[in-house]
Amino acid sequence: MPTRCTTLPYAETGAFSGLLTDYLAQKPALAPFYNRFPSLENFAAQIEEKQASYTPEARQRLVAALQQQYGGAAPAATAANIELLAQKTTFTVTTGHQLNLLTGPLYFIYKIVSAVKLSRELKAQYPQYDFVPVYWMATEDHDFAEINHFTLFGKTYSWDAASTGGPVGRLPLEGLEEQLLSQLPPEVPTAFREAYASSQNLAEATRKLADALFGEFGLVTLDADRSALKQALVPLLTKEIQEQVSNTAVQATNGRLTEAGYKPQVYSRPINLFFITDEGKRERLEPDASGADCVEVTIRNTAKCHSQAELLDLAQTHPEQFSPNVVLRPVYQEILLPNLAYIGGGAEVAYWFQLKDVFAAFGVPYPIVLPRNSAEYISRANAGKLKKLGLTSLEIFRPLPELKKQVGAALGQEEVSLREQQQALAAAFQQVQDLAQRLDPTLVKTVAAEAQKAAGGLAGLEKRLSKAAETKHETAYSQLAALKEKLFPGGGLQERSDNVLSILINNPGFIEQLVEAFEPLALEFTVLTEE
Numbered sequence: 001m002p003t004r005c006t007t008l009p010y011a012e013t014g015a016f017s018g019l020l021t022d023y024l025a026q027k028p029a030l031a032p033f034y035n036r037f038p039s040l041e042n043f044a045a046q047i048e049e050k051q052a053s054y055t056p057e058a059r060q061r062l063v064a065a066l067q068q069q070y071g072g073a074a075p076a077a078t079a080a081n082i083e084l085l086a087q088k089t090t091f092t093v094t095t096g097h098q099l100n101l102l103t104g105p106l107y108f109i110y111k112i113v114s115a116v117k118l119s120r121e122l123k124a125q126y127p128q129y130d131f132v133p134v135y136w137m138a139t140e141d142h143d144f145a146e147i148n149h150f151t152l153f154g155k156t157y158s159w160d161a162a163s164t165g166g167p168v169g170r171l172p173l174e175g176l177e178e179q180l181l182s183q184l185p186p187e188v189p190t191a192f193r194e195a196y197a198s199s200q201n202l203a204e205a206t207r208k209l210a211d212a213l214f215g216e217f218g219l220v221t222l223d224a225d226r227s228a229l230k231q232a233l234v235p236l237l238t239k240e241i242q243e244q245v246s247n248t249a250v251q252a253t254n255g256r257l258t259e260a261g262y263k264p265q266v267y268s269r270p271i272n273l274f275f276i277t278d279e280g281k282r283e284r285l286e287p288d289a290s291g292a293d294c295v296e297v298t299i300r301n302t303a304k305c306h307s308q309a310e311l312l313d314l315a316q317t318h319p320e321q322f323s324p325n326v327v328l329r330p331v332y333q334e335i336l337l338p339n340l341a342y343i344g345g346g347a348e349v350a351y352w353f354q355l356k357d358v359f360a361a362f363g364v365p366y367p368i369v370l371p372r373n374s375a376e377y378i379s380r381a382n383a384g385k386l387k388k389l390g391l392t393s394l395e396i397f398r399p400l401p402e403l404k405k406q407v408g409a410a411l412g413q414e415e416v417s418l419r420e421q422q423q424a425l426a427a428a429f430q431q432v433q434d435l436a437q438r439l440d441p442t443l444v445k446t447v448a449a450e451a452q453k454a455a456g457g458l459a460g461l462e463k464r465l466s467k468a469a470e471t472k473h474e475t476a477y478s479q480l481a482a483l484k485e486k487l488f489p490g491g492g493l494q495e496r497s498d499n500v501l502s503i504l505i506n507n508p509g510f511i512e513q514l515v516e517a518f519e520p521l522a523l524e525f526t527v528l529t530e531e
Contacts, residue, residue: 001380001507002531005517006393007524010374013397015493019262019353020346020371024523029260033253033353038341038370040125040521046340047091047129049365054338058232059086062336065228066220069207075215081132082220085338089129092220093119094333095343095372096136099168099206100147101159101180102192103213106495106503107345107372110518111135112210113511114343114373116217118520122340131340132220135210136333139169139203139225140274140323142282152499157183166280167323169203169225187505213511224336227320232335236362237273237315237322241308244287246272246327249357257353265350272327282323285311330355334364341368343520373518373526376487376494377503377510380530385483389476393527400484407480408473418462425454 011021023030026037036042063086074082084090095111103109115133122131141147144163149156159180161171173196181193191212199205207221224230239245250268257264271285306314314321324332330352333339342352352369359366378386378393386396390410391403398406429451436443489497503510507530517526 003528006527035366038368077218081218084130092132092134092337092339093341094134094339098138098147099202101150104150109500111372113514114520117518135221139223140167150499171202230319233319241311245361246358249361266326272325274323276321341370343370343372375526378529383529393529
């Protein structure tokens with residue numbers, strides 16, 4: 001299904017935060033919160049900085065963990081990229097996301113395509129290096145309610161699993177076939193079903209689905225909830241337990257962000273770590289309220305207390321029992337990977353801006369932070385409706401009242417306005433009021449009341465006449481409202497609610513079209529229209 005690509009500035013969509021649009025405009029107020037702006041030429045210095053800090057031991061650990069994770073079953077292009085990661089001239093471009101069922105909202109796809117495309121563009125600019133797109137799975141997240149459902153063709157599909165409150169990546173797939181997979185439309189590609197049917201847990205299933213969709217592009221999917229990889233966390237764990245440096249850094253940054261007029265996105269805690277209990281739950285580490293040299297490990301309605309020395313010993317001997325929260329997860333990522341850029345949504349960009357000083361505190365290079373590509377997909381049917389209404393694919397982003405006026409004008413609807421009549425009426429009553437003031441001032445209030453009544457009556461007539469004018473073109477307005485809701489569900493962007501299957505079923509070449517259309521460093525919103 002061929003498509004036509006157009007773009008528009010993010011600010012013109014009306015769908016993104018001021019922080020994001022200010023970042024793209026390179027407003028000076030945000031400059032202290034990032035290291036390098038995402039431009040092709042800035043990657044030269046980023047490569048140099050990362051190459052100086054990333055050790056051969058880190059590469060060996062990463063490659064060994066990936067080979068063990070894939071167990072010899074990686075797609076050919078992915079396996080080749082894993083081999084490349086052993087070379088000191090290979091770097092990564094990373095995006096991350098939760099383990100949403102069947103990929104969840106469309107922006108999951110857009111994140112990964114952005115990483116794939118940027119890797120290609122970097123290779124073209126810096127041919128002496130290699131660049132590998134990486135999808136970091138949020139396997140340690142424990143908020144199952146956020147990922148246990150998705151929407152397809154207006155219907156919500158859910159999986160009611162018995163979550164333990166532990167890392168979601170470890171969840172077995174019991175009940176998924178009966179509750180969800182068997183309910184899917186028959187047109188759903190086999191790969192979506194097989195990824196879950198052939199897997200033992202949610203992390204494995206998500207990786208296999210990512211392989212099926214993006215393996216030909218060499219995507220490497222990483223599950224960092226692995227004992228071998230957690231060994232890299234030991235220095236970070238030691239410093240965080242002893243000094244609680246991350247919270248101090250974030251709080252200082254939050255103050256500067258607030259002074260600059262921006263609201264901090266994530267909440268930092270005194271210790272930004274979770275602890276994986278023997279029961280498999282993921283619980284916060286919190287300083288003991290008594291002020292003793294003790295850290296409390298909360299386990300739902302109970303409390304376990306470890307001294308600082310005990311925690312430090314656990315960090316050395318069992319780092320796999322610790323899990324970074326949203327503040328320290330990015331640092332863990334950058335310790336593990338030879339990474340140059342992180343690609344995320346607007347909210348992710350905002351919270352990464354809270355973390356620059358955290359990276360400095362741990363001595364880890366801060367990556368280039370790049371907003372993912374965003375897109376609107378307009379099917380052939382919807383493109384036909386737009387054309388019939390006399391609208392372009394870019395005009396549909398405007399508010400519905402403005403679009404109604406434009407469509408009405410095109411259909412010859414007369415714009416009803418009694419403003420001149422209201423002004424004339426007010427002038428006439430002013431003359432009467434002046435006369436009453438001269439002859440009998442006690443009648444001034446009566447005249448004013450009559451003036452208000454007459455103005456209200458005229459306003460009511462204006463509304464009725466406007467309604468009559470709209471009724472002549474009611475069908476067109478109903479079609480416009482329905483189309484607006486279809487393309488912007490609930491008033492939001494399509495990518496935040498629709499699943500990729502809503503497009504992929506009818507357009508199997510959709511992902512390849514995205515790879516062709518997206519230009520990550522152009523920093524503009526993409527509109528793809530079927531022709």
